[in-house]
Amino acid sequence: AEDLYPTRLADGEMMTLRKDPVLWSDWDESAPITKSEAEHYAEKGYLVRRDLFSKDEVGVMIETSRKLREQGQRIRAEDLITEPESEAVRTIFRLEEHSDLFDRVARDERMAGLARFLLGDDVYIHQSRLNYKPGFTGKEFYWHSDFETWHAEDGMPRMRAVSASLLLTDNSALNGPLMLIPGSHLTFIGTQGETPDANHESSLKKQEIGVPSQETLKRLAAEAGIDHVEGPAGTVIFFECNTLHGSNGNITPDPRSNAFFVYNAVSNASAEPFAAKSPRPDYLANRGTPKAIQPVKGSFGEA
Amino acid sequence: AEDLYPTRLADGEMMTLRKDPVLWSDWDESAPITKSEAEHYAEKGYLVRRDLFSKDEVGVMIETSRKLREQGQRIRAEDLITEPESEAVRTIFRLEEHSDLFDRVARDERMAGLARFLLGDDVYIHQSRLNYKPGFTGKEFYWHSDFETWHAEDGMPRMRAVSASLLLTDNSALNGPLMLIPGSHLTFIGTQGETPDANHESSLKKQEIGVPSQETLKRLAAEAGIDHVEGPAGTVIFFECNTLHGSNGNITPDPRSNAFFVYNAVSNASAEPFAAKSPRPDYLANRGTPKAIQPVKGSFGEA
Numbered sequence: 001a002e003d004l005y006p007t008r009l010a011d012g013e014m015m016t017l018r019k020d021p022v023l024w025s026d027w028d029e030s031a032p033i034t035k036s037e038a039e040h041y042a043e044k045g046y047l048v049r050r051d052l053f054s055k056d057e058v059g060v061m062i063e064t065s066r067k068l069r070e071q072g073q074r075i076r077a078e079d080l081i082t083e084p085e086s087e088a089v090r091t092i093f094r095l096e097e098h099s100d101l102f103d104r105v106a107r108d109e110r111m112a113g114l115a116r117f118l119l120g121d122d123v124y125i126h127q128s129r130l131n132y133k134p135g136f137t138g139k140e141f142y143w144h145s146d147f148e149t150w151h152a153e154d155g156m157p158r159m160r161a162v163s164a165s166l167l168l169t170d171n172s173a174l175n176g177p178l179m180l181i182p183g184s185h186l187t188f189i190g191t192q193g194e195t196p197d198a199n200h201e202s203s204l205k206k207q208e209i210g211v212p213s214q215e216t217l218k219r220l221a222a223e224a225g226i227d228h229v230e231g232p233a234g235t236v237i238f239f240e241c242n243t244l245h246g247s248n249g250n251i252t253p254d255p256r257s258n259a260f261f262v263y264n265a266v267s268n269a270s271a272e273p274f275a276a277k278s279p280r281p282d283y284l285a286n287r288g289t290p291k292a293i294q295p296v297k298g299s300f301g302e303a
Numbered sequence: 304a305e306d307l308y309p310t311r312l313a314d315g316e317m318m319t320l321r322k323d324p325v326l327w328s329d330w331d332e333s334a335p336i337t338k339s340e341a342e343h344y345a346e347k348g349y350l351v352r353r354d355l356f357s358k359d360e361v362g363v364m365i366e367t368s369r370k371l372r373e374q375g376q377r378i379r380a381e382d383l384i385t386e387p388e389s390e391a392v393r394t395i396f397r398l399e400e401h402s403d404l405f406d407r408v409a410r411d412e413r414m415a416g417l418a419r420f421l422l423g424d425d426v427y428i429h430q431s432r433l434n435y436k437p438g439f440t441g442k443e444f445y446w447h448s449d450f451e452t453w454h455a456e457d458g459m460p461r462m463r464a465v466s467a468s469l470l471l472t473d474n475s476a477l478n479g480p481l482m483l484i485p486g487s488h489l490t491f492i493g494t495q496g497e498t499p500d501a502n503h504e505s506s507l508k509k510q511e512i513g514v515p516s517q518e519t520l521k522r523l524a525a526e527a528g529i530d531h532v533e534g535p536a537g538t539v540i541f542f543e544c545n546t547l548h549g550s551n552g553n554i555t556p557d558p559r560s561n562a563f564f565v566y567n568a569v570s571n572a573s574a575e576p577f578a579a580k581s582p583r584p585d586y587l588a589n590r591g592t593p594k595a596i597q598p599v600k601g602s603f604g605e606a
Contacts, residue, residue, distance in 0.1 A: 173476035218556040249552040
């Protein structure tokens with residue numbers, strides 16, 4: 001396939017204009033978001049929904065995530081990431097395969113239906129995970145575009161994916177909230193530096209390849225500022241696959257946890273990597289023939 | 304001298320009630336702060352002043368700190384700390400010895416006079432420094448009470464000192480602001496773990512001895528919350544020597560810099576360490592006979 005977004009360049013960073021729409025559907029009154037939300041998403045590259053789930057539903061998700069974490073040892077090793085300096089569970093990949101509840105959440109109309117609207121296509125899960133960022137020792141996650149990695153290492157051809165981060169803890173400005181550079185999704189930053197073999201083995205703990213230069217980040221942040229998302233558990237942040245984001249470390253006692261689902265358009269399935277020798281493993285990038293999600297209506301809190 | 308605040312304990316953490324006043328002067332209308340500011344300081348353990356210096360004065364201090372940092376190589380090595388993973392200047396100790404301007408600032412009525420009121424005594428500088436916390440890679444500083452270290456390792460007998468942190472960059476919630484646990488100054492936390500030899504050589508980069516347990520921090524933060532200070536350059540935070548504080552790392556492009564002066568009462572001069580074999584070096588703890596500061600009135604911006 002043609003490479004619209006060259007990256008992992010030997011000779012230096014290269015900025016190119018986005019060649020894809022941001023909002024792939026025309027808004028009308030039947031849309032799952034308001035017109036101003038649609039405009040915000042198109043312009044800023046993200047959208048925050050604070051009222052998607054009931055208190056009961058949020059409670060069930062928190063309880064389920066707590067149990068999953070406790071049972072971390074039982075989960076197959078390839079789906080598990082632990083903190084660099086301890087054995088604490090940091091990430092559980094392929095979340096929907098380890099939990100009926102989160103499988104239901106991933107297919108929920110409020111999540112998958114909204115993603116389908118944003119992407120103007122049937123959707124499937126490209127990647128999913130449950131993240132735990134402990135209090136006191138939670139590490140930072142440096143600025144990056146998810147699409148840059150998915151394009152380079154997973155072979156995702158176009159910018160037609162959206163991440164949904166569902167908060168499972170309250171998030172304040174002080175406990176490592178998601179920070180985003182608004183409008184950054186409109187430019188693709190082809191990064192400097194070729195992809196090492198098995199880059200994901202280190203990049204999941206600390207990303208050093210595939211990140212923009214400090215000079216570029218400085219300029220973008222000076223122009224557009226840095227947004228961050230505060231909110232109670234249950235808040236969902238939909239952010240476009242090319243929006244630059246990161247989070248600070250966290251010495252407060254308050255942990256940060258979220259469930260993370262990447263929805264990709266079925267027409268945008270991953271093929272051969274554009275800038276890596278071999279594709280990343282299945283737990284990071286769903287590579288089979290995409291199976292479209294049939295969104296499920298109704299609540300699940302009472303179960 | 305009698306040890307009112309035992310710490311660095313072999314057998315476990317031990318909490319004792321503060322045995323010293325917080326505000327050592329009686330407030331009246333001649334005080335340099337309002338009555339409600341005095342009450343806030345007594346109750347919370349810190350006080351923020353946003354209007355002490357003129358725009359010109361702040362500009363001169365920023366410019367002076369920039370030059371000091373650039374000339375870091377010329378400063379004597381013992382007064383210099385660099386970032387763990389780079390050579391960038393992180394801290395310049397004995398700031399007033401390296402800069403006439405900051406010597407003037409340290410003796411300014413608005414700083415030293417205010418400290419003299421809070422401490423009810425003549426004051427001298429126990430420690431001073433210029434701190435740089437760069438953007439992108441600024442490291443966290445974990446929760447601690449300054450007094451715990453000064454008592455254990457410098458032999459400061461009583462809680463009769465106050466730190467003044469003068470911001471030289473704008474500080475937001477996202478670029479590693481000072482966080483404080485309000486009210487924590489009313490309890491002394493004797494920490495678990497004996498002091499290693501030359502502990503300051505590692506504790507300045509990453510403090511691991513002399514810090515409260517996670518359990519205790521969790522309880523204190525749950526009871527009182529965590530305050531943080533946002534403000535433009537020129538903001539000054541006076542915090543009581545036993546107030547627990549720390550700061551998160553910072554991946555934003557915005558650096559954090561401040562000038563830091565510890566005022567101690569002349570009647571509270573350091574003697575033999577209470578919980579270390581030998582005292583820390585002079586750049587960390589002024590140990591001679593205290594020389595009282597004569598506060599200087601007037602502005603310095605036009606010079």
